[in-house]
Amino acid sequence: MVSNEILRFCVSNGLLLDKEVLNLFSETEDVESVKLIIEKIKNQTHKKVITKNLFNENRNQLENFMIGLPKESQKGLETFKIKLGLSIEISKEVSIEKSVGEVKTENFEDVRVLSMPSIPLKKLEVGDFVRHFRGRLGEMKKILQEHSELNNLVSINKISGNRQGISLIGLVANKSYTKNKNVILEIEDLTGKIKALIHASKPELIAKTEEVALDSVIGIKCSGNQEIVFVNDIIFPDAMISKRKQSPKEEYAVFTGDMHVGSNRFLESEFLKFIDYLNGKIPNTPEVEKIKYLFLIGDLIAGVGEYPGQEKDLVLPDVEQQYLKVAELLSKIRKDIKIIISPGNHDALRLMEPQPLLDEKYAWPLYNLKNIILTTNPSYVNIGVCEDFSGFDVLMYHGMSYHFYANNISRLMKEKAAHTPDKIMHYLLSQRHLAPTHSSAQYFPSENDFHIIQKIPDIFFSGHTHKSAVSYYNNILVISGSCWESKTPFQEKMGNEPDFCKVPLFNLKTRAVKILDFEDYSKDNWVVK
Numbered sequence: 239m240v241s242n243e244i245l246r247f248c249v250s251n252g253l254l255l256d257k258e259v260l261n262l263f264s265e266t267e268d269v270e271s272v273k274l275i276i277e278k279i280k281n282q283t284h285k286k287v288i289t290k291n292l293f294n295e296n297r298n299q300l301e302n303f304m305i306g307l308p309k310e311s312q313k314g315l316e317t318f319k320i321k322l323g324l325s326i327e328i329s330k331e332v333s334i335e336k337s338v339g340e341v342k343t344e345n346f347e348d349v350r351v352l353s354m355p356s357i358p359l360k361k362l363e364v365g366d367f368v369r370h371f372r373g374r375l376g377e378m379k380k381i382l383q384e385h386s387e388l389n390n391l392v393s394i395n396k397i398s399g400n401r402q403g404i405s406l407i408g409l410v411a412n413k414s415y416t417k418n419k420n421v422i423l424e425i426e427d428l429t430g431k432i433k434a435l436i437h438a439s440k441p442e443l444i445a446k447t448e449e450v451a452l453d454s455v456i457g458i459k460c461s462g463n464q465e466i467v468f469v470n471d472i473i474f475p476d477a478m479i480s481k482r483k484q485s486p487k488e489e490y491a492v493f494t495g496d497m498h499v500g501s502n503r504f505l506e507s508e509f510l511k512f513i514d515y516l517n518g519k520i521p522n523t524p525e526v527e528k529i530k531y532l533f534l535i536g537d538l539i540a541g542v543g544e545y546p547g548q549e550k551d552l553v554l555p556d557v558e559q560q561y562l563k564v565a566e567l568l569s570k571i572r573k574d575i576k577i578i579i580s581p582g583n584h585d586a587l588r589l590m591e592p593q594p595l596l597d598e599k600y601a602w603p604l605y606n607l608k609n610i611i612l613t614t615n616p617s618y619v620n621i622g623v624c625e626d627f628s629g630f631d632v633l634m635y636h637g638m639s640y641h642f643y644a645n646n647i648s649r650l651m652k653e654k655a656a657h658t659p660d661k662i663m664h665y666l667l668s669q670r671h672l673a674p675t676h677s678s679a680q681y682f683p684s685e686n687d688f689h690i691i692q693k694i695p696d697i698f699f700s701g702h703t704h705k706s707a708v709s710y711y712n713n714i715l716v717i718s719g720s721c722w723e724s725k726t727p728f729q730e731k732m733g734n735e736p737d738f739c740k741v742p743l744f745n746l747k748t749r750a751v752k753i754l755d756f757e758d759y760s761k762d763n764w765v766v767k
Contacts, residue, residue: 247273248288253280256289348530349576349611352618352631355592355688362683370683371409371453374671375427377690378455379407381475381670388457388473394464395429402461406432409455413447421447423469425458433466434458446472448648449665454674475670477694478712483630485622485746490528491630492516492754494741495535495701496721498584499567500560502553503724504540506567508739508756513570515754525743531621532575535701535719536582536636538564538596544584551726557586557600565603573609580615582636582702591638591673591681592616592688616672618693622746630746633695637702637718638680639666639673646675657735659718660707663698667691667711697744704729704736708751715749717742 241264248255253276255263263272276288283292382388388405397404408425415421419438424431436443450456450472457473494512498504511520518526539560540552554560568577581593586600593615596604604610613619616635623629643665644656655661666672672689673679681689697715706720720737729736739757744750 254287350620357682366683369685373685374687382407382457393429394432407457434469436469451674477667482713488747489530491531491744493533495719496537498540498723499564500554501540505722512756532577534579537584541584561601577610580613580634630696632697637700639678642678659703660709660716663716664711706737706740
């Protein structure tokens with residue numbers, strides 16, 4: 239056994255090896271490299287007892303030493319390095335590559351990061367918000383102008399006399415109701431504001447007004463004058479794909495997230511079962527060898543200080559320890575699976591969207607894993623590209639804005655969309671915006687509104703709500719991920735019913751979707767739903 243050989247080497251050199259370090263070393267078959275490392279730490283410290291703390295105290299020297307080892311040895315010692323926190327300098331080199339939006343795509347021809355918003359931090363001023371909404375209006379206007387229904391388009395300041403059969407495009411500044419149950423929208427463009435009345439005698443149109451979010455950009459067909467226009471129809475930007483793509487190659491992608499590692503409710507045994515599945519250790523799962531992509535939609539860790547008294551719910555009270563555990567788990571997954579990770583609100587970085595890459599200061603262990611691609615939140619990723627096939631465009635958004643719309647759009651409230659988040663995702667696709675209302679998400683105002691769904695995705699993937707759902711909207715595959723954390727007291731207080739350990743499996747060739755259930759299994763009975 240590897241551990242016995244390492245022990246014999248230590249005894250022959252008059253050394254004692256801490257049991258924890260021995261267990262770590264026993265995970266590699268490169269015994270000769272292990273001996274060199276032990277020899278190095280002995281000569282460096284002149285200590286007779288080799289402990290984990292000794293490695294940590296001499297981290298820099300060990301990093302430089304291990305960089306000089308053959309690449310095969312470095313690969314064999316990967317798990318050991320992650321657990322001890324080594325190779326930080328190597329990870330920094332990788333992060334420089336990531337920061338310019340070329341996140342390992344040169345190594346993975348079938349994975350391309352299409353968008354990675356990057357906004358410099360600066361002091362915010364009122365003018366930043368003005369430029370933000372002006373930019374939004376301009377981009378959304380381009381989208382709406384493609385709708386043939388909006389004929390005879392005019393600007394608000396060009397309305398003169400009583401105009402019939404005109405169309406306007408503007409931002410919804412206000413929505414109110416009269417005592418006669420009419421609806422009045424205040425519409426604004428770059429030339430002015432105007433009131434748009436929807437008469438209560440038009441129930442279908444009144445229903446459309448309930449879908450209108452403040453600060454969203456819509457088109458209206460109307461008649462009227464400079465004081466008020468009377469609305470005949472409302473046109474939303476909407477997202478639609480005419481035909482569903484299918485890859486010529488049979489490959490699979492799996493979608494999950496919201497691991498919350500570090501929480502005492504993290505379902506580690508179930509997640510390890512998921513890893514066993516990915517590694518082909520579950521019987522009667524022939525499709526597993528064709529799984530090429532794993533999407534993780536944020537909240538990898540539980541975080542620290544996320545809510546009052548959280549410390550009592552943590553088994554790992556430090557975010558760096560939590561990311562070390564995440565990296566340890568993900569390092570067990572076979573290396574031909576590309577792991578695409580975007581951040582969430584529990585991760586150790588700013589809440590303001592767009593969220594940048596996971597902070598290397600805390601999440602550096604993940605930068606050492608060679609099959610990981612880090613992206614921002616939100617972001618676009620293309621997978622499965624091959625000869626004569628453009629691949630699938632995947633829009634990733636964690637979903638911080640979702641509860642706002644579940645609690646403020648009347649139809650979504652009636653449908654209890656907080657428990658069926660794909661309905662919220664359908665709604666936002668119809669708006670072509672991930673967070674149209676100013677207060678629905680924390681965001682950094684910039685001239686480019688990164689919440690606009692400019693490119694219509696083939697797949698729209700979100701998390702945050704901890705509810706599993708798969709559906710289609712205008713040929714767009716919509717996926718909401720479950721979680722790997724059992725119900726918390728806060729969720730119970732709020733009446734939330736999370737889904738656990740449900741992982742959608744998508745066949746890129748046939749478009750078939752299965753829900754893999756890692757919550758309900760026993761040693762001899764594994765469930766696919």
